[in-house]
Amino acid sequence: MRENKRLCRLGLGAFVLLGWLALAVGFSTQAEAAVLQNADCIKCHEAQPREIAEKGRAHKTAVNCLDCHIGHPPAVADAIPACSMCHAGTPHFDLPNCAQCHTNAHTPLELTLQGDLVNECLTCHMPIGQQLAAHPSAHKDVACNFCHADTHGYVPDCVQCHRPHSPEQTNADCASCHGAHKPLHVVYDDDLPNMHCAACHDVANEELLANPSKHQSLACVYCHQDKHMMVPLCADCHGSPHAPGIHAKFPSCGSCHNTAHDLTY
Ligand code: HEC
Ligand code: HEC
Ligand code: HEC
Ligand code: HEC
Ligand code: HEC
Ligand code: HEC
Ligand code: HEC
Ligand code: HEC
Ligand code: HEC
Ligand code: HEC
Ligand code: HEC
Ligand code: HEC
Structure with missing residues (x-):
């Protein structure tokens, strides 16, 4: 017909x-x-x-x-x-x-981006695919356009899908620790305010605030540098400050100084 x-x-x-x-x-x-x-x-x-x-x-x-x-x-x-x-x-x-995607040759950039698109996007955005593969996370399990929607170049806010860790955090803060395509690889600069760590570590934060030592004025990330879960040794910063006999007898600084957050001496 x-x-x-x-x-x-x-x-x-x-x-x-x-x-x-x-x-x-x-x-x-x-x-x-x-x-x-x-x-x-x-x-x-x-x-x-x-x-x-x-x-x-x-x-x-x-x-x-x-x-x-x-x-x-x-x-x-x-x-x-x-x-x-x-x-x-x-x-x-x-x-x-x-x-x-290019539904009409006479309007070549009026795109329809539908279905689950990943490999199609990677024909131009190869580095993003490499980043997702190198840092496995739940973000690798969804299509690119699950987040980037149906308009090419649309960039979503994290808070569109996730709640911040604390009421003080805004969408702009997320990027100080997370990348969108490697969200579990948490890294940060050395000027990150303590409140972002305190959102999850209120005990460490409160102990430090209550401790009158000079550690109190140090930023969390001054000691826990660059990467989440990094734990420094006292000796990284202080070396062996006392007489060798003392360190030999008490190998742990903590036996006299308690912890870094709750320093005694
Ligand atoms: C899955 C969706 C999709 C498919 C399928 C697709 N394209 Fe594209 N194409 C895009 C997107 C997205 C852009 C980027 C548009 C922009 O830069 O605004 C693009 C850009 C282009 C461009 C301009 C940029 C450049 O690299 O020169 C050309 C030409 C093009 N496509 C041709 C094609 C041809 C030919 C095919 C089939 C062999 C094709 N496209 C298949 C989505 C698609
Ligand atoms: C870049 C290549 C390109 C140019 C330039 C182009 N066309 Fe087309 N045209 C196509 C393609 C491919 C199709 C097939 C359907 C589609 O993609 O829209 C088509 C389809 C058509 C059709 C058939 C539509 C239908 O529904 O069957 C007509 C008529 C037409 N074009 C006329 C024109 C006229 C008139 C111009 C100049 C003003 C023009 N085209 C310019 C590529 C082009
Ligand atoms: C005198 C009228 C007339 C002019 C002038 C004319 N066309 Fe057509 N054209 C038609 C008609 C009628 C059809 C429908 C034929 C059909 O349905 O297959 C057609 C069909 C087409 C198709 C569809 C072909 C297909 O395979 O489906 C294209 C493409 C096309 N014209 C392009 C052009 C372009 C480009 C020009 C200018 C260079 C042009 N036409 C000038 C009358 C014209
Ligand atoms: C007769 C040659 C010709 C054909 C056939 C043709 N294109 Fe193109 N197209 C060009 C040229 C030339 C350009 C501009 C230079 C470039 O981007 O490569 C272009 C550019 C584009 C762009 C980018 C537009 C822009 O302004 O940035 C897209 C998207 C595109 N073409 C898609 C397609 C798709 C999809 C088809 C098939 C439906 C197609 N083209 C068929 C010649 C053609
Ligand atoms: C043909 C190549 C091509 C394809 C295919 C393509 N892109 Fe792009 N994309 C580009 C180019 C070039 C830019 C940078 C220029 C611009 O902003 O348009 C870009 C920019 C972007 C941006 C960043 C916008 C910004 O403001 O920084 C996002 C997000 C994006 N693309 C997502 C996607 C997604 C998702 C897909 C698959 C649905 C896709 N792209 C497919 C070429 C492409
Ligand atoms: C879980 C949501 C999500 C998924 C899935 C996702 N993105 Fe993104 N993407 C984002 C967010 C949010 C941003 C902006 C923030 C950033 O760059 O960290 C972004 C930024 C981008 C940018 C621009 C900045 C840059 O890094 O170049 C491009 C291009 C891009 N994405 C492409 C892709 C492609 C291609 C895929 C699929 C392979 C993809 N995205 C999968 C959320 C996502
Ligand atoms: C369009 C929705 C969407 C956007 C936008 C988005 N995510 Fe996600 N994200 C998800 C989904 C879905 C999951 C998996 C289920 C869950 O944990 O909620 C996820 C999981 C995560 C995880 C846990 C990953 C794992 O493997 O356990 C982190 C961390 C994360 N997202 C951070 C971010 C950050 C940071 C941004 C902004 C750069 C962002 N997300 C943007 C949808 C999104
Ligand atoms: C100070 C760094 C930091 C900032 C800023 C930050 N996050 Fe996180 N986020 C983390 C850490 C660390 C984890 C992982 C905790 C774990 O290992 O379980 C995490 C985990 C997540 C998760 C996984 C689920 C969960 O709650 O454990 C999501 C989703 C997430 N962040 C979203 C966000 C969003 C959205 C923002 C911005 C509003 C943001 N994050 C800001 C450090 C940060
Ligand atoms: C989203 C919540 C969240 C944020 C924000 C967060 N952490 Fe954590 N952090 C955790 C969780 C959950 C663990 C425990 C993970 C485990 O034991 O598997 C942890 C563990 C740690 C550890 C212990 C590592 C070990 O080996 O015992 C340190 C140190 C740490 N975080 C420092 C920080 C610092 C510094 C910041 C700020 C830059 C921060 N965290 C931000 C959730 C978070
Ligand atoms: C002076 C350096 C220093 C500062 C400042 C510091 N930490 Fe620590 N942190 C350490 C050291 C060293 C350890 C290992 C345990 C110990 O010996 O005290 C540790 C352990 C931790 C642990 C894992 C054990 C625990 O107590 O839960 C977390 C979580 C943690 N720090 C979070 C933080 C947060 C959040 C801040 C900022 C509010 C912070 N730290 C500030 C040095 C520091
Ligand atoms: C990342 C470096 C760093 C780490 C790790 C670190 N400290 Fe410190 N500590 C400092 C700095 C900086 C000061 C202040 C020095 C000054 O102002 O003279 C300090 C001060 C002290 C003081 C003197 C406190 C006062 O108020 O006078 C003691 C005691 C001390 N640290 C013990 C420790 C012990 C014990 C550990 C491990 C549990 C440790 N520190 C881990 C950097 C560090
Ligand atoms: C036997 C107990 C004991 C042990 C073990 C011990 N300290 Fe101390 N430390 C002290 C006392 C008491 C003081 C304060 C009196 C002083 O300045 O000698 C002190 C002071 C310090 C100071 C401040 C020095 C200054 O000049 O202000 C630092 C820094 C320090 N200790 C670091 C360490 C580190 C790092 C370790 C482990 C490698 C350690 N201590 C182990 C008892 C100890």
């Missing part, structure tokens, strides 16, 4: 086209005026020239109708170009179905 309709349209189109061509030839003194020009398309096709004009981007500026549509029915049965005619030679151009 559809096929019949199409054949019928084709017949009518061919008729109209041939009539138009005959007209063009008839009124012209030169035979080459019968060749279809880019300016002619709009006489019969309203939508495509408008789409190209509005959102054609490089398909408006770098190519024209006839660069893509070589020939015209009925002379040429299939006037639809393959994308590979002009785009080839990169992993992205090896994807099997361009129209899955």
Whole structure:
């Protein structure tokens, strides 16, 4: 039924086209005026020239109708170009179905990003895939567009899906410890305020605040440097400050000084 309709349209189109061509030839003194020009398309096709004009981007500026549509029915049965005619030679151009995302060649960057997309994105964003693979986490188990949604370039806030560790934290703070594509690899700079650690370690925080020693004025990350779970040794900073006999007899600093957070002496 559809096929019949199409054949019928084709017949009518061919008729109209041939009539138009005959007209063009008839009124012209030169035979080459019968060749279809880019300016002619709009006489019969309203939508495509408008789409190209509005959102054609490089398909408006770098190519024209006839660069893509070589020939015209009925002379040429299939006037639809393959994308590979002009785009080839990169992993992205090896994807099997361009129209899955580039739904309309006349508006090439009006994308539909649907389904679970990972490998498709990695044709351009290889480093992100490498990061996710090198640091296994639950973020590797969801598709890129689970977070990046259906608009290319959309970047979500962490707090869209997660609650902060404390009411004081904002979305901007998350990045001081977490990367989106390696969320369990917690690293930080040496100027991170204590309140971010205190969100989970209230005991350590309160002990330190209550301790009158000079450790009190030190930042958590001054001692626990760079990476979560890093635990320093007293000797990293103090060496062996007492007479060798004392250290030999009491190998643990803690036997006299208790803990770093609750220093006694
Ligand atoms: C005189 C009217 C007329 C002009 C001028 C014309 N076309 Fe068409 N064109 C048609 C008709 C009618 C059809 C429908 C044929 C069909 O349904 O397959 C058609 C079909 C097409 C198709 C679909 C072919 C397919 O395989 O499905 C393309 C592409 C196309 N035209 C491109 C162009 C371009 C590019 C130009 C300008 C260079 C142009 N046309 C100029 C009337 C015209
Ligand atoms: C970059 C290549 C490219 C350019 C430039 C281009 N087209 Fe197309 N055109 C296509 C492709 C591919 C299709 C097949 C369907 C699709 O992707 O929209 C198509 C489809 C068509 C169709 C058939 C639509 C249908 O529903 O069957 C027409 C008519 C058409 N183009 C006309 C034009 C006209 C007129 C111009 C210039 C204003 C033009 N095209 C410019 C690639 C192009
Ligand atoms: C006749 C050659 C030709 C065909 C066929 C063609 N393109 Fe293009 N396309 C170009 C050129 C030239 C550019 C601009 C330079 C570049 O980006 O490579 C371009 C650019 C693009 C862009 C970027 C647009 C922008 O402004 O940044 C996209 C997306 C695109 N093409 C998708 C497609 C898809 C999808 C198809 C098949 C439906 C297709 N092209 C078919 C020639 C073509
Ligand atoms: C899974 C979705 C998807 C598929 C499938 C897809 N693309 Fe793309 N394409 C994109 C996205 C996303 C961009 C980036 C758009 C931007 O930069 O705004 C893009 C950009 C492009 C560009 C412009 C940038 C460049 O690298 O030159 C071209 C050309 C292009 N695609 C052609 C193709 C062709 C040809 C195919 C089929 C072989 C294809 N695309 C398949 C999503 C897709
Ligand atoms: C054809 C190559 C191509 C494909 C395919 C592609 N991208 Fe991109 N993407 C780019 C380029 C180039 C940029 C940087 C320029 C820009 O912002 O448009 C970018 C930027 C981004 C950004 C960052 C925006 C920002 O503000 O920093 C995100 C997020 C993104 N892409 C996600 C994705 C996702 C998710 C997919 C798969 C659905 C994807 N991209 C597919 C080429 C691509
Ligand atoms: C769990 C959610 C999530 C998933 C899954 C995810 N991202 Fe992201 N992505 C983000 C967030 C949040 C940001 C911005 C914050 C950041 O960069 O740490 C971001 C930033 C980006 C950026 C721009 C900044 C940069 O690092 O270059 C690109 C490009 C990107 N993502 C691509 C991807 C691709 C491709 C995938 C799939 C392989 C993916 N993302 C999977 C949440 C996610
Ligand atoms: C679109 C939703 C979404 C966004 C945006 C998002 N995440 Fe997630 N995240 C998840 C899901 C789903 C999980 C797995 C289930 C869970 O733990 O809730 C997860 C898990 C995690 C985990 C635990 C990982 C594991 O393997 O146990 C951390 C840490 C995390 N996210 C941090 C972040 C950070 C930081 C950001 C921003 C850079 C972010 N997430 C953005 C959805 C998201
Ligand atoms: C001071 C560094 C730091 C900051 C800032 C931070 N986190 Fe975390 N986050 C961690 C640590 C450390 C863990 C891992 C705890 C563990 O091993 O169980 C974690 C775990 C998580 C988890 C896994 C589930 C859970 O609660 O244990 C999620 C989700 C998460 N963070 C989201 C966020 C978000 C969203 C932000 C920003 C509002 C944020 N984080 C800010 C250090 C931080
Ligand atoms: C989201 C909650 C969370 C945040 C924020 C957090 N931690 Fe932790 N931290 C934990 C959990 C849970 C453990 C225990 C993990 C285990 O024992 O498996 C832990 C363990 C530790 C340990 C003990 C390691 C060991 O070997 O006993 C240190 C030290 C530590 N965290 C320091 C910090 C510092 C410093 C900060 C701030 C930069 C911080 N934490 C931020 C949840 C967090
Ligand atoms: C002067 C250096 C120093 C400072 C400042 C410091 N720590 Fe520690 N922390 C240590 C050392 C050393 C240990 C190992 C246990 C010990 O010997 O006291 C430790 C142990 C820990 C532990 C694991 C054992 C426990 O007590 O729970 C956590 C968690 C911890 N620190 C969190 C923090 C937090 C949070 C802060 C900031 C509020 C902080 N630390 C400030 C040096 C320090
Ligand atoms: C990352 C370095 C660092 C680590 C690890 C560290 N300290 Fe300290 N400690 C300091 C600094 C800095 C001071 C202050 C020195 C000053 O101002 O003269 C200090 C001061 C002290 C003091 C003197 C306190 C006072 O108020 O006068 C004692 C005692 C001490 N540390 C013992 C320890 C012990 C015991 C440990 C291990 C449990 C330890 N420290 C771990 C850096 C560190
Ligand atoms: C036998 C108990 C004892 C042991 C074990 C011990 N200390 Fe002390 N430490 C003291 C006493 C008492 C003081 C205060 C009197 C002084 O300055 O000699 C002190 C003072 C210090 C001071 C401050 C010195 C100053 O000049 O302000 C530091 C730093 C220190 N100890 C670090 C350490 C470290 C690191 C260890 C383990 C390697 C350690 N201590 C082991 C008893 C001890």
